[in-house]
Amino acid sequence: MHYIGLVLNTQKPMALEVARRLLSWAPKADVAFLAPSHESSVLGISEVSEDEWRNLVKFAVVIGGDGTFLRAARYVLEWGIPLYGINAGRLGFLASGDPDEAERDIVSILQEKASVEERHTVRGTIIRGDRVVHELYALNDLVVTKGAFARLIFLEIEVNGHLLSFMPADGLILSSPTGSTAYALSAGGPIVPPHLSTMVLAPICAHTLYARPVVVGEHDVVTITPKGDHREIFLTQDGQLGYELLPGDRVEVSISPDKYVRILTLPERDYYYLLRHKFQWGQSYSEGSEE
Secondary structure: OEEEEEEEOOOOHHHHHHHHHHHHHHHHHOEEEEOOHHHHHHHOOOOOOHHHHHHHOOEEEEEEOHHHHHHHHHHHOOOOOOEEEEEOOOOOOOOOEOHHHHHHHHHHHHOOOOEEEEEEEEEEEEEEOOEEEEEEEEOOEEEEEEOOOOOOEEEEEEEOOEEEEEEEEOEEEEEOOHHHHOHHHHOOOOOOOOOOOEEEEEEEOOOOOOOOOEEEEOOOOEEEEEEOOOOOEEEEEOOOEEEEEOOOOEEEEEEEEEEEEEEEEOHHHOHHHHHHHHHOOOOOHHHHOOO
16 A cells, blocks of 8 residues: 555645546555545545654645745655646646646656656754744745835845945845745746756846846855844745734844755656746747747
8 A cells, every 4th residue: 555645735626636536546546545634524534643654654745836835845745755746727837747647647656657756955043143033944935025115125135244235125145056946037037957956046126227036056155134223024934924024133144054855846747838838939830829
């Protein structure tokens, strides 16, 4: 019996449809799907404890969009369980599998035809006075951002203790290579292949003509210190969790040397295929024209 984790967005009808289809198929394939408590209750299957789930599953199938994949990545980060995403969302860079081919893909993984990529995470610490009040990891990005009011915030940015910029802006994105195709891309950042050990710093609506994205190395530490007494500044983790920054706080961010998210990749759906497919690169004029 192969024990496979199952994490899904229970708000998406397509994700529920694929999950129920897989549950019906599982006995014929000698597979047992184990889901966390919320998914178990929605799907009507037996619940297992978190410890049982993490100890038994060989890998986990994530059904939803990239947001669901990011949630699953936090869930398995300490245990190194590989994740395979099936896209029931929109773009789907992380959850890249085709829902119609889910069973075939799982068989390929069980037959060890998939490779495992270790994706770097971004590590952030919030320092208040002389103590660390939060330590967090993100697969895509950490973002220092303003709150609801349309006011600029002023950020002092240092790299390895050297002043890089004093920037009035809406915020700053600190992205892993994986996150370079997410929020950082929409802020004008470069696309960075996931095997590189770099971090992208992408300003958000900087109030200066000269603010540009910057790439730093795997051993560099970026320190962001909000200036002034602005009370609505937050550090967000993969766009899903937020931590308030108080006046005088500083945030230190770097590529984590030892925390990875393991992602399963099938040969026919590698990173460069995803770039071509998701961004529709490489289409000939005749393919893209209406004539």
